[in-house]
Amino acid sequence: MSRNFRELLEAQWEQSKFLCIGLDSDFDKIPESIRQNGTRETIVAFNRTIIDATHDLVCAYKPNPAFYEAHGDEGWNALRETIQYIQDSAPEVAIILDAKRADIGNTNEAYAQSAFDHLHADAITVNPYLGGEPLAAFFDRKDKGIIVLCHTSNPGADEIQALKIGDQPLYKIVARLASEKWNGNGNCCAMVGATYPEELREVRAIVGDMPILIAGIGAQDGNLEKTITFGLDSRKRGLIVNASRSIIFASAGEDFAQVVRAKAQELSAAIQKAL
Amino acid sequence: MSRNFRELLEAQWEQSKFLCIGLDSDFDKIPESIRQNGTRETIVAFNRTIIDATHDLVCAYKPNPAFYEAHGDEGWNALRETIQYIQDSAPEVAIILDAKRADIGNTNEAYAQSAFDHLHADAITVNPYLGGEPLAAFFDRKDKGIIVLCHTSNPGADEIQALKIGDQPLYKIVARLASEKWNGNGNCCAMVGATYPEELREVRAIVGDMPILIAGIGAQDGNLEKTITFGLDSRKRGLIVNASRSIIFASAGEDFAQVVRAKAQELSAAIQKAL
Numbered sequence: 181m182s183r184n185f186r187e188l189l190e191a192q193w194e195q196s197k198f199l200c201i202g203l204d205s206d207f208d209k210i211p212e213s214i215r216q217n218g219t220r221e222t223i224v225a226f227n228r229t230i231i232d233a234t235h236d237l238v239c240a241y242k243p244n245p246a247f248y249e250a251h252g253d254e255g256w257n258a259l260r261e262t263i264q265y266i267q268d269s270a271p272e273v274a275i276i277l278d279a280k281r282a283d284i285g286n287t288n289e290a291y292a293q294s295a296f297d298h299l300h301a302d303a304i305t306v307n308p309y310l311g312g313e314p315l316a317a318f319f320d321r322k323d324k325g326i327i328v329l330c331h332t333s334n335p336g337a338d339e340i341q342a343l344k345i346g347d348q349p350l351y352k353i354v355a356r357l358a359s360e361k362w363n364g365n366g367n368c369c370a371m372v373g374a375t376y377p378e379e380l381r382e383v384r385a386i387v388g389d390m391p392i393l394i395a396g397i398g399a400q401d402g403n404l405e406k407t408i409t410f411g412l413d414s415r416k417r418g419l420i421v422n423a424s425r426s427i428i429f430a431s432a433g434e435d436f437a438q439v440v441r442a443k444a445q446e447l448s449a450a451i452q453k454a455l
Numbered sequence: 456m457s458r459n460f461r462e463l464l465e466a467q468w469e470q471s472k473f474l475c476i477g478l479d480s481d482f483d484k485i486p487e488s489i490r491q492n493g494t495r496e497t498i499v500a501f502n503r504t505i506i507d508a509t510h511d512l513v514c515a516y517k518p519n520p521a522f523y524e525a526h527g528d529e530g531w532n533a534l535r536e537t538i539q540y541i542q543d544s545a546p547e548v549a550i551i552l553d554a555k556r557a558d559i560g561n562t563n564e565a566y567a568q569s570a571f572d573h574l575h576a577d578a579i580t581v582n583p584y585l586g587g588e589p590l591a592a593f594f595d596r597k598d599k600g601i602i603v604l605c606h607t608s609n610p611g612a613d614e615i616q617a618l619k620i621g622d623q624p625l626y627k628i629v630a631r632l633a634s635e636k637w638n639g640n641g642n643c644c645a646m647v648g649a650t651y652p653e654e655l656r657e658v659r660a661i662v663g664d665m666p667i668l669i670a671g672i673g674a675q676d677g678n679l680e681k682t683i684t685f686g687l688d689s690r691k692r693g694l695i696v697n698a699s700r701s702i703i704f705a706s707a708g709e710d711f712a713q714v715v716r717a718k719a720q721e722l723s724a725a726i727q728k729a730l
Contacts, residue, residue, distance in 0.1 A: 206565065246558060246565035252535060252573045253528035260527055282582060283521060283555050284609040284675075290481065290521035298527045307557060309584045309604060313611025329584060334559040336588025343620045343628065350625070353618065400559075425561075 183267075185302040185325035186367065188274040189391060192239035193417040196455070199448045200393070201234055202278065202424025203227050203243040203262060207251060211432045219251050223258035228265055230428055233441040235270035237448045240303075242276040242393075242422050263299050274302045276393065276420070280329060282307035288317035296321055303327055305371055305393070308354045312362040322365045325391070328358045330383050333373025333396030352382055359387040369393060372411075374402025374421075381410035389413040391420060397447070398426025404447075408454035416455070423447055458542075460577040460600035461642065463549040464666060467514035468692040471730070474723045475668070476509055477553065477699025478502050478518040478537060482526060486707045494526050498533035503540055505703055508716040510545035512723045515578075517551040517668075517697050538574050549577045551668065551695070555604060557582035563592035571596055578602055580646055580668070583629045587637040597640045600666065603633045605658050608648025608671030626654060630661040644668060647686075649677025649696075656685035664688040666695060672722070673701025679722075683729035691730070698722055 192198075207219060210226045231241065243262060248255035263275050277299060281291045295304045303325030306315055318326045331341050331351040341351040358368050370387050372380045373396040384392065392411055396402035404421075411419045427447065431439035467473075482494060485501045506516065518537060523530035538550050552574060556566045570579045578600030581590055593601045606616050606626040616626040626647075633643050645662050647655045648671040659667065667686055671677035679696075686694045702722065706714035 204562065206561075244558070244562055244565075246556075246562045246569065249531075249569035250565040250573060252569070253531045256524075256528045256531045278558075280558050280582075281521075281555075283519070283553075284607065284670075286481075287479065287519055287521045290519075290525040294521065294524035294527070298525060307555075307582050307584050309582050309615055310607050310609055311611035311614030311616070313614065314609045332559065332585050334585055334589045336586035339586030339588065339632070340584055340625075340629070341586070343625065345618045345620060350615075350618065354615070357614070395559075 182323065183302055184323045185274055188272065188302060189239060189420070191272060192274070196452065197237070197239040198419050198421050198451050199238045199444065200240040200242050200276070200420045200422040201230065201238055201427055201444065202422050203230065203241055203428065204424040205247050205428070209429050211436050213434050213436060218254070220254040220258045223248070223255065224261050227262040229437050230440055231266055231270065233437045234444040235273055237444045238273055240274040240276050240420050241266055242278045244278040260299055263301060267300065276303040276305065276325070276327065277301035278305045280305050280307050282310045283314065284310070285314040285317055288314050292317050292321060296324055303369070305329060312357060315362065319362060319365050319367060322367055324367060325369050326367055327369040327371050327393050328354065328362070330355045330358070330370045331372050331376050331379045333375045333400050333402060337373065337376070351379060352386060355383045355386040359390060363390070371395060374404065374407045375400055377403050377406035377410055380407060384411055384413070389415060389418055391418050393420045393422060395422050397421055398423035404450055405454045408451060421451055457598065458577055459598045460549055461666070463547065463577060464514060464695070466547060467549070471727065472512065472514040473694050473696050473726050474513045474719065475515040475517050475551070475695045475697040476505065476513055476702055476719065477697050478505065478516055478703065479699040480522050480703070484704050486711050488709050488711060493529070495529040495533045498523070498530065499536050502537040504712050505715055506541055506545060508712045509719040510548055512719045513548055515549040515551050515695055516541055517553045519553040535574055538576060542575065551578040551580065551600070551602065552576035553580045555580050555582050557585045558589065559585065560589040560592055563589050567592050567596060571599055578644070580604060587632060590637065594637060594640050594642060597642055599642060600644050601642055602644040602646050602668050603629065603637070605630045605633070605645045606647045606651050606654045608650045608675050608677060612648065612651070627657055627661060630658045634662040634665060638665070646670060649679065649682045650675055652678050652681035652685055655682060659686055659688070664690060664693055666693050668695045668697065670697050672696055673698035679725055680729045683726060696726055
């Protein structure tokens with residue numbers, strides 16, 4: 181059964197689903213009521229509870245491998261099982277591996293194998309610092325979404341990303357390269373932090389109807405209304421709005437699943453209102 | 456037993472050891488004569504053979520996690536076992552996880568846990584695109600080496616890294632930030648490709664006696680003589696000269712261990728000659 185990232189997204193956008201939940205499943209924050217014997221089992225149980233509670237509300241899930249790698253092979257197994265569970269129980273939902281990878285060409289080929297052949301993710305985030313040439317190992321996977329970091333959500337992002345090349349900040353140069361040079365297979369996407377709404381407006385103006393993954397809603401306090409206003413494409417689509425910690429760690433109690441669903445519904449409704 | 460990256464390096468440099476071998480253990484290229492039942496066992500056997508054959512010649516080993524992640528939990532276990540084996544059989548040799556990681560702060564904390572608490576690497580390579588602020592999660596590990604990508608070895612590196620900010624290319628801005636702003640704990644290092652010797656000379660002029668990891672010798676055909684001439688610090692130290700494929704895949708035959716050692720000796724002698 182072949183999956184295509186862009187087709188999955190379009191079908192979800194058709195139903196006005198823009199929410200993405202980040203499965204940043206920090207083991208230490210997993211509620212007692214969810215815990216099992218074993219690290220792998222606990223992480224998988226946590227993720228399954230979130231997926232069961234929210235899959236009808238989201239266009240995508242976005243696990244960040246850092247929180248799985250922190251637990252080595254057990255974490256890695258939990259990540260693979262989580263992706264398998266999404267594909268089995270909610271096959272309409274896209275899966276974005278937020279790995280922010282970038283290396284030289286033959287190494288990126290190994291990362292692409294990991295993300296797509298082993299884990300079976302539908303998309304991956306990549307870092308532009310090494311240029312577009314070694315990223316070809318990712319872009320060559322035509323059914324997969326390759327999401328290039330343009331302007332990240334962290335407070336110190338401007339130290340590098342806002343450096344001016346002539347009169348253009350670096351993040352706009354990256355957005356232009358992504359849009360005009362790296363998108364030969366039509367599978368390039370952009371990532372922008374909701375904590376930088378003006379920069380999002382500029383990136384959208386550059387990338388046309390390219391999908392944009394938005395980080396920084398929720399715990400990082402990004403601006404949702406401006407994100408929607410500035411981020412939608414010409415078809416009123418094109419956005420994947422991610423929240424992680426504000427949803428998945430919203431409760432440590434027995435009511436975990438209900439609170440997670442309520443928080444996801446709340447954010448989903450806020451997105452609808454802003455549309 | 457506490458290990459300190461800089462102290463390990465200084466002790467090896469004292470003995471004029473500058474060679475680093477990249478354990479980019481691409482499963483498909485592992486010789487038949489080494490193969491075991493099982494992916495994990497095969498990768499570990501391959502790495503152990505290389506380590507046994509070369510540990511007296513090197514200052515460091517540099518596994519790249521991409522080649523392990525490509526095989527999921529089995530690869531991850533092989534990576535951990537490999538690092539454990541180096542620490543047991545050659546405790547004087549430093550271990551650099553060439554992960555090129557970078558994410559927002561709380562995520563980098565999870566990556567640091569993975570690299571240092573789970574895998575027990577002595578150093579990690581990091582990507583500067585998100586700025587120094589989120590890298591604090593790495594820099595806070597004072598005994599560990601945090602190696603910032605300045606100018607990478609790949610053919611297309613200049614697309615981003617040579618963009619001019621005023622009259623300064625980006626890689627020089629990154630080198631200056633690494634040296635002057637991000638090195639509060641004295642554990643920051645730089646990475647430069649041997650395929651760009653003039654850029655190495657410029658980076659060395661900026662970073663003073665900071666250790667520089669050199670990629671791109673061997674398969675990527677970097678210039679060894681210029682690397683040594685331009686890369687050494689004021690004490691005639693400060694370099695970690697890595698080769699990966701040209702050593703570890705030098706033979707597919709029964710003579711694998713001998714050829715690997717011969718290739719490592721040859722490169723080690725060439726480094727001595729250039730010193």
